[in-house]
Amino acid sequence: MIATTGLDRLEIERLVRGALRNVLRPGCSQPGEPTQPAAPAQPRLLVNVSARHAHVTQSDLERLFGTGHKLTPFKMLYQDGFFAAEETVTFVGPRQRVINNLRILGPCRDHSQVELAFTDSIQMGLDVPVRKSGDHRDSPGAYLVGPKGMIHLERGVIRHQRHVHMCQREADHYGVKDGDFLNLRVASDCPAVLEEVLVRVSAGAKLEVHIDTDEGNAVNLSKAKRVELFR
């Protein structure tokens, strides 16, 4: 004889969905999603190189590409909602040195900014400070040229400070809060520990370190055997 469990169909569906969600996404819950019971598993760490790129405001975008222009997604990035756009601009630095095809990352921001690697900035003849996004203190400017116009950034050319995106649950796992620093160990044939990786905690963020092309090349990231974050 089969005993009835007392679980109704809706309850079973709810349990199955919950279990599936844990399998598909063992990290943080999305905003508005019920929090799952804590899983002790190590969060899956991704380290990605962020090549040089630009962020623009909607009004700067329209000056470069024409009135009413909207960014067209070219490739979605790992962080939900962010993308590399089809649109690129020409970066003109001092002494007419140029970077062609500088890609814009979307969506539009409330400030325009260019992120270069150290090697890029040396080639441009620019002294570029390491800054977190939106902090343009003592940073040089440049001209950006699009098919419909040009803008002059008085400042905002930075070398983006190495950082890690994470949600609150992952911050709890590492014992850090927004604005703290972690160390990143990369095991490869050029092993190194990158210090002072800025922690950026936001709802819905996925665990991902962003370093620039110089940093990625220095540790031979594409051939890395293991990456690890630690305090």
Ligand SMILES: [Zn+2]
């Ligand atoms: Zn980032």
